[in-house]
Amino acid sequence: MLRPLKNFTYLPLINQRTIYIGSRRMAGVANTYNEPVHIGVIGGTGLQHLPSFTHAATINASTPWGHPSSPISILHHPSPSTGKPIPIAFISRHGLHHELAPHEVPSRANIAALRSIGVRTIIAFSAVGSLQEEIKPRDFVVPDQVIDRTKGIRPFTFFEGGMVGHVGFADPFDNKLADVVRKCGHRLEGEGVVLHDKGTLICMEGPQFSTRAESNLYRSWGGSVINMSALPEAKLAKEAEISYQMICMATDYDCWRGTDDVNVEMVMSHMKANAENALRFVAGVLDELSKEELEDLVLAKHLEGQMKFAGAITGVAGRTKEAKEKLGWLFPGYYD
Numbered sequence: 001m002l003r004p005l006k007n008f009t010y011l012p013l014i015n016q017r018t019i020y021i022g023s024r025r026m027a028g029v030a031n032t033y034n035e036p037v038h039i040g041v042i043g044g045t046g047l048q049h050l051p052s053f054t055h056a057a058t059i060n061a062s063t064p065w066g067h068p069s070s071p072i073s074i075l076h077h078p079s080p081s082t083g084k085p086i087p088i089a090f091i092s093r094h095g096l097h098h099e100l101a102p103h104e105v106p107s108r109a110n111i112a113a114l115r116s117i118g119v120r121t122i123i124a125f126s127a128v129g130s131l132q133e134e135i136k137p138r139d140f141v142v143p144d145q146v147i148d149r150t151k152g153i154r155p156f157t158f159f160e161g162g163m164v165g166h167v168g169f170a171d172p173f174d175n176k177l178a179d180v181v182r183k184c185g186h187r188l189e190g191e192g193v194v195l196h197d198k199g200t201l202i203c204m205e206g207p208q209f210s211t212r213a214e215s216n217l218y219r220s221w222g223g224s225v226i227n228m229s230a231l232p233e234a235k236l237a238k239e240a241e242i243s244y245q246m247i248c249m250a251t252d253y254d255c256w257r258g259t260d261d262v263n264v265e266m267v268m269s270h271m272k273a274n275a276e277n278a279l280r281f282v283a284g285v286l287d288e289l290s291k292e293e294l295e296d297l298v299l300a301k302h303l304e305g306q307m308k309f310a311g312a313i314t315g316v317a318g319r320t321k322e323a324k325e326k327l328g329w330l331f332p333g334y335y336d
Ligand SMILES: CSC[C@H]1O[C@H](OP(=O)(O)O)[C@H](O)[C@@H]1O
Pocket: 043, 044, 045, 046, 093, 094, 102, 125, 126, 127, 128, 206, 227, 228, 229, 230, 264, 267
């Protein structure tokens, strides 16, 4: 069994009386959850809900970096080994109705809110364009590298305003978690799921799609797939000592082929047609992560404490009160 974290801090909660599951409006779901939740899922385009899970609570979180993209839904996933419910925290990246553009997603609030309720492992889902012929629309990719083509307009770090931190980002995703995700994806192969084990993900600024010249440039760099959402999400997860892996589903060939240029309708129709596989993939990963032998991975024991030192480069005399307060909220006890 996963144990409660030490130093667990509860979120300030705001009363909420109404929650949404799928298209159903439900009243009376709890607005607090008194156990730590270790696994988070961030749903992207076309994956705004995880409808097959039991909805245990809806948390309206507030962080020093604002409110997350959506209320956090606490979902119960039955552990395949014990049958006991494992709680999962779900956030819809673009809001409950896709009202947030990629550059408007409050990634710091999303990551900070998830960490504050105990989350140490995040599975993030994304609809991506394919930059390679062999990655066909509806194929899944577990990327292992990222090229940053955002434009510096999104807040991208927790360490600023009087406390400097430098975290390693050579591997933007968590290799151990990636292995679990790949294993689960391969189990579904032959049932309509095609999985590519690796890939370089280009994260562009958007919200406009790429020009043809850009698309060809990214191909010449060895890019496999493209989206607008991996960054700063993956950077912030790394800073927050959270094990993070993105699962990508190709929805188009961007515009490099010269025919069938990407548009929103194309993305949504592939997402809709393959949503069942996407949900099965995520559920399979959650099944696996619920196993007792993966407890240390789920708790990201291998990352624990790394920011104590990475964030202590600023001498005590140089630290501002505001930075100390904000980082103290994220990492209770680290910089006392
Ligand atoms: C609707 S097409 C562009 C949009 O789709 C992807 O979203 P997400 O990564 O959240 O699934 C892409 O990153 C863009 O935000």
